[in-house]
Amino acid sequence: MQRGKISFGKIQLSVNKPAPAAATTDKEESKEGAGDSATGGGFKKMDKIQMIQQIEDVAEDLESQHLKEVMGISGFGRKAAKVFDINEQIAKARVTRPSLHKKTEEKDEEEDNDDVIGPQPPSLDTNAAENNTKSSEDASEKSKEQDSDEDSEDDGDDSDDEQSLARRIPYTHEVQMQHGSRAVLALAGDPSGARVVSGSIDYDMCFWDFAGMDSSMRSFRQLQPCENHPIRSLQYSVTGDMILVISGNAQAKILDRDGFEKLECCKGDQYISDMSKTKGHVAQLTSGCWHPFNREQFLTAALDGTLRIWQGIKSKEQLQVIKTRAQGGLRTNASACCFNRDATLIAAGCVDGSIQTWDTRKMFVNTTHCVRGAHQKGADISSIVFSYMGQQLATRSNDETMKLWDLRQFKQPLHTWTNLFSRYDTTDCCFSPDDRLLVTGESLPKDQKEAKLYFYSTKTYEEVQRIPVASSHVIKTLWHPKLNQLFVSCGNGTIKCYYDDQRSIRGAKLCVVKTHRKRQQIEMVGVSQILTPHALPLFRQEKSRSSRKKMEKARMDPVKSKRPDLPITSGQGGRVASSGGTLSSYVIRNLGLSKRVDDDQDPREAILKFAKDAAENPYWIAPAYKQTQPKAIFSEKLPSDGTAAAPAAKKPKTEDDK
Structure with a gap:
């Protein structure tokens, strides 16, 4: 059995020389004691103190062994692993190898059942050792070759990546959204990638929701948050529930996700010379941004x-109030500002061409x-932006240049790209999500038909790709890291x-597959007129009028034309008198009743109309008293022969009676 591990605990080697005392085990000590007793040495007389001490040692050994079994560790307690020189042990084993090789193999088979503390001892076979050394050398050589191959592969990957940077740019498909007819100065994307907002020079702000749009790409909301001020900058908060609006006004605004105003910053006092003593800005805003991880700070x-x-x-x-200073200590204005990714630095690009940073x-x-x-x-300096790693800084200026800076060597730029024409003071630049590309746009020169979008490598500083965008200026560029999509705003709206x-997910891909639903057309059936000049009057149709x-006939109809009441030219009391003479009759006629009531009708006559119907078809009173109504007894008629005495006629009064 070949054992390649080194034992740091019990070493069992069958050599002629007795093993050192440090390497003896508990079992050997017990065997030696038994041998001494067998040879007649017997137990020596001991004092009580020595007996107690030995009993305590045995108890401690048993306790430590029990703990080792419970905890599953080796070298616990007083019987710890001994320190030895492994080179000396191997040298001794090589000297006695020929005679002991077979014995060690037999010994190993016998002692397999013994408890061994620590790893197994190394094999004593020099051939195996040499084979092991050769195999280890071969393995090391193979590992070196693999490492070199991996390094070469990495180098190849790097070179391939440098060549495939153009393929990393997501521009295989294109979708257009129409904001308006004026230049779009501001563009911002939701951190989750669900929405995009845009702001224009015509004061409008549009909300674009990818989940709710179809292939027509229409915004679902359009508003003017700052009235008569152009929108210069927009940015979503880190949680995406608020939007910072920077306009031409001195007061910044915060809108919620749906465009409702939540906060308007205070305006400072224009008559105070010390700007740190005012409660807000007193001049036009130029830029703004949110804190990277504090949703309430901007x-x-x-x-x-x-x-x-x-x-x-x-x-x-x-x-806090931060003042920007020029070369001689005078005041200068900041045209762009931003936080770095961990919010430890604030960078500002000033009008005098300087870049200033402050530690928060x-x-x-x-x-x-x-x-x-x-x-x-x-x-x-129209734009200043930190890289995602936070070690590089890019600036874009109206002097037709874009520069890349390293914060560790901030005196000179790493590289400067020129001939980048810019007409707008909000033209920006941005890093790719992997910080390997730097993207910016240009305004449309006079001798060109299309403005282009430029992609530069941050390592080799070479131009990777150039994309023609539109026959207008390219102002804002947004490379969304989650969607892996590029949004570019132009000067034509x-x-x-x-x-x-x-490589792109969601975003505009959700809208392209949705077809634009047209309005349902109302089915109208045209009625054709049949001309029958000789038809009978009963079946003759009216002639179609123009x-x-x-219109003239409908104008003459007071109901269709909704003609107001004509003025009363005669009588007294106005309309109240004409409707019945009293206010109550006027209210009943116009408000209380749906039908008009003629006040000149006799009420007795109106009731007697229903007398005959009530007698023939009793409905209200007669059926109620049908069971208990007594039988009517009427007077008998007089016979026609005149036998009965007729009642005497009433004697008229005369002048004598008076």
């Missing part, structure tokens, strides 16, 4: 030379990084959405 920048951090939706005052864990008195002359002076059918004659 940052705004304005032309009053300050950046303001706002905390809380209920409290309308700012939390310190006071905002001095800048952490400040690069003067990062861009041309007087040209606004359109929003282009690019996606890959294989629309003008129909």
Whole structure:
């Protein structure tokens, strides 16, 4: 049996020399004691103290052995593993190898049933050892070869990745959304990828819901949150339930997911020179962004030379005020601002061409990084954005350049891309989700027919791809990391959405497969007129009149034309008197009754109308008293022969009676 493991506990080697005392086991000690007793040595006389001590040792050994069995560990208690030199043991084994090889094999078979503490001892066969060393060397060589192969494969993958960067761009399919007719300056996507909002220079803000849209790609809501101010920037919060709206006004607004206003920031006092003493901005806003993981904190920048951090939706005052300074300590305005991914830095691009950063864990008195002359002076830095890893920073300016910076070496840019024409002060740039590409758009030059979208590698700084977008300016670019789709806003009011059918998920792919449902057409049956000039009057149809004659006839009808009541030209009391003479009759006639009541009719005559019908068909009173009604007894008629005495006629009064 070949054992390749090294024993750190019990070592059992059958050699001529007695094993050292450190390597003896409990069983050998017990055998030696038994041998001594068998040879007649017997037990020596011991004191009571020694006997008690030995009993305690045996108890401790039994207790430790019991604990070892329960806990399943080795080397516990006083009988711990002994330290030895493995090289010395192997050398001794090689000296006595020829004579002991067979004995060790037999011994191993006998001692397989013994309890061995720790791993098995190494084999004493030099051939096996040599084979093991050779196999280990071969394995190491193979592992080295595999490592080299893997390295070469990795290098190949890297080279392939560099070549396949263009295939990583999701632009195999294209969908167009129409915002309006003016330039779309702002574009933002929901973190979950369910919605997109856009803001334009014509004050409108549109909401796009991919789950509810069909192939017509129409927005489900359009509003003007800031009245007569263009929308400069939009951004969803980290939870996606609020939208930060940056307009040409001095007050930023926060809308909920459906477009209802939740907060409007305070406006500062224009007559206070120290901007840190005011409650808000006093000039036009230029940029703004949310905190990366605090859903109630956001940052705004304005032309009053300050950046303001706002905390809380209920409290309308700012939390911190950051002042941007130019070269000589004078005030300069920030045209773009942003947080890094872990919210430890705030970066701002200023009008004087400088890039300034502040550490959020310190006071905002001095800048952490400040690069003067990062861009041309007087040209606004339209966009500043951190990479997803947080080590790189990209800036886009109206001086037709885009620069890539490394925060560890912030004095000089890593690379500068030129000839990127820009007319709008909100033209931005963005990183790809894997930070390997940098994307930006250009405004339409005079000598070109289409504006293009440029993709640059952040490692080799070479142009990877160039996509023609539209015959207008390219302003905003959004590469959604969850959808893997590109949204591009243009100067003609359109929003282009690019996606890959294989690598992109949801988003615009949900809308393309839904067909546009047209309105159900109402089925109308045309009635054809049959002309029968010689038909009888009973079956003769009226001649069809023209629309003008129909209109004149409907105009003459007071009901169809809804003619108001004509004025009363004669009489007294007005309409109240004409309807019956009393106010109650007027109310009954006009409000209480659906049918008009003629007040001039005699009520007795109106009741006697129903007398004959009541006598012939009793319904109300007679059936109720049918069982208990007594039989009517009428007077008998007089005979016709005149035998009965007729009652005397009443004597008329005369003048004598008076």
